[in-house]
Amino acid sequence: MTSRANRASKPLMIASTGFVLIWVFIAAFPFVWTLWGSFKVQGDFFSKADWRYALNGTRTAIETGGLFTGAGYEGAWVQQEFWRAALNTGIVVLFTVLISLTLGTLGGYALARSGHNYAFWLLMIALVFRAMPHITLVSGYLLPFFEWNLWGHLPTTIIVLVAINQPFTLWMLHSFFLNIPKDLDESAKVDGCTQFQAFRHVIIPVMWPGVITTGLFSFLLAYNDFAVTSMLLSKDNQTMVPAIAGFLGSTFEEGNVMFAVAAVVSATAPLFVLVMFFQRQIVSGLTAGAVKG
Amino acid sequence: MAHRTFFWFILPSLAAMLLFIALPLVSVAVQSLHIEHEQVLKVTKNCGPFGCKEETTVDAEATRVLRDQKPLGRFNGLKTYFDRGHLATAEVAQAWQERSSLGGFLADLYNLPLYKAIGFTLVYTFVVTPLVIVLGLAIALGVNRVTPILKGPTIFVSLLPMIVTPLIGSLILFWMIDAQGIIGKSLQYFFDDPELSLKASPALTWMTLIVYGIWHSAPFAFVVFYAGLQTVNSDSLEAAQIDGANRWQQLRYVVIPHLMPLVIFISLIQLMDNFRVFEPIVGFSAQANATSLSFIIFNDLRGDVMRFNSAAATSVLTILGVTILLLPVLIRTWRDFKGKAI
DSSP: OOSGGGOOOHHHHHHHHHHHHHHHHHHHHHHHHHHHHTTSOHHHHSOSSOTTHHHHOHHHHHHHSSSOOOHHHHIIIIISOHHHHHHHHHHHHHHHHHHHHHHHHHHHHHHHHOOSHHHHHHHHHHHHHHHSOHHHHHHHHHHHHHHTTOTBOHHHHHHHHHHHHHHHHHHHHHHHHHHSOHHHHHHHHHTTOOHHHHIIIIIGGGOHHHHHHHHHHHHHHHHHOOHHHHHHBOGGGOOHHHHHHHHHHHOOOTTHHHHHHHHHHHHHHHHHHHHHHHHHHHHHHHHHHHHHO | OOHHHHHHHHHHHHHHHIIIIIHHHHHHHHHHTEEOOOOOEEEEEEEETTEEEEEEEEOHHHHHHHHHHOTTOEEOTTHHHHSTTTTOHHHHHHHHHTOSSHHHHHHHHHTSHHHHHHHHHHHHHHHHHHHHHHHHHHHHHHHHHSOHHHHHHHHHHHHHHHHSOHHHHHHHHHHHHSTTSHHHHHHHHHTTOTTOOTTTSHHHHHHHHHHHHHHHHHHHHHHHHHHHHTTSOHHHHHHHHHTTOOHHHHIIIIIHHHHHHHHHHHHHHHHHHHHTOOHHHHHTTOTTTOOOHHHHHHHHHHSSSOOHHHHHHHHHHHHHHHHHHHHHHHHHHHHHHHHHHO
């Protein structure tokens, strides 16, 4: 930043800072507002009378006696058993990430080390597969899954999410493995290792940064999915996102919206924590694709 | 790497993709050529005191048995593709013959479900993608200039709209734009119109969805561009300055050419992702005014009667659309690859 070329004039500096602050506000305000509102009653969150109710919690004070209320959270987690959905999400996400990383590292490593034409074509096919809207695939699954009694179970959904995740995982890990010098495993092979032994003893110890980054994106895909989980899981096995959609669909009676608001905040919290701890990996993951793209 | 080793390494991943991506595509194609069995009718003779009558009734039991035995239904050829719910060739031809103006024809077209969905999907894709690139670049340039202390928090906050579950993100905004929510109320106050509701008219709904799309995707473009800006060669910038280039010219002739590969990358990813726009329509309950290809497939599969053939036909058409969208990229990559080989 010492370079003369990067020194900005004062008005420009102020303008760009202002612009960035406006963007930060646009990006963050909806979350802050919803978090704040989730501790109010519906009359405040949707203030018919006066928008300031949302800030000073007039209706909340009248209805519950306090300025904040956990009624929405209690309704969602206890009454509507949102914890079940949270548990299911946990299981689906954990296994999806583990399995897709296992398959992805093997495949990505092979693609990065094979100089043959078919490796290129496989990557191209993976790109086309990545572009397929998930719901079109779901419409292919439904009928066979009904017939074979596979529909509604968590393992089915996990395998489907793993498969949908593969194209992206392969691309990402492929580019990470390209960055690991070829000499490493070549020299191991010279010392008498088989390809798999070279992978096992030389590559695995150094691949973790790339794997963690890829794992984050697998996590996000599985956690954020709505098309697959809402169509392939039975009501008992529902994960969080379809469960939230269910809150809205069922009834629009007083208070139920607040269950959904509380559930939304609960489901966003883990993502918040994720960004907080893994900001650097997420950024590097987004750009790694770009550099190779 | 030897062919054999390669094969064993890639096998699990390839098997997963073949079983759950390639086969479903075949399954969709097969399903789209079939249609549910017609109800089995039976004719019974009903003899009463005033003579005999023949009655035709639906044999529910036989229908159920038939449908259970052959869940795929009967072969229907390409008829599903051309019916009113899909390409609607007859209706389109009629609308074209009776058109009073091009606008009138398009309005007729918009009343057909598939064309309505295609209309929104294309508008969404081709409006959101360029705006995301422009806004992302603007934010990246802005963040590049602010004091270093602000950079970390800005990036943290910027990642949130992108990382949040699309359905949840759209719900959060949906509650805010509600006529009683904060943005909805503010807009009513701002435009001095107490009846104003963003959910009422198609135009406003489309705008809302597009604004959501930009909010959701701009961070992605921002992060990629920001990383790209860190690698701009400061020597060339300085050289441009010495040659008397002003800020705009530096941006136009040094920075943007440097970022061009990233623009292509972001457009590619954004085109793919925006074309499958789906969750926002569910989140904003916008189906009355805006539907997308993904949404009408979802809608066919959701109801009490699942219309597999209809969903499958739309899916096949959607896949064709995606392929057309990707074709330029694939051709370009193929040329690059050929060029490298020679």
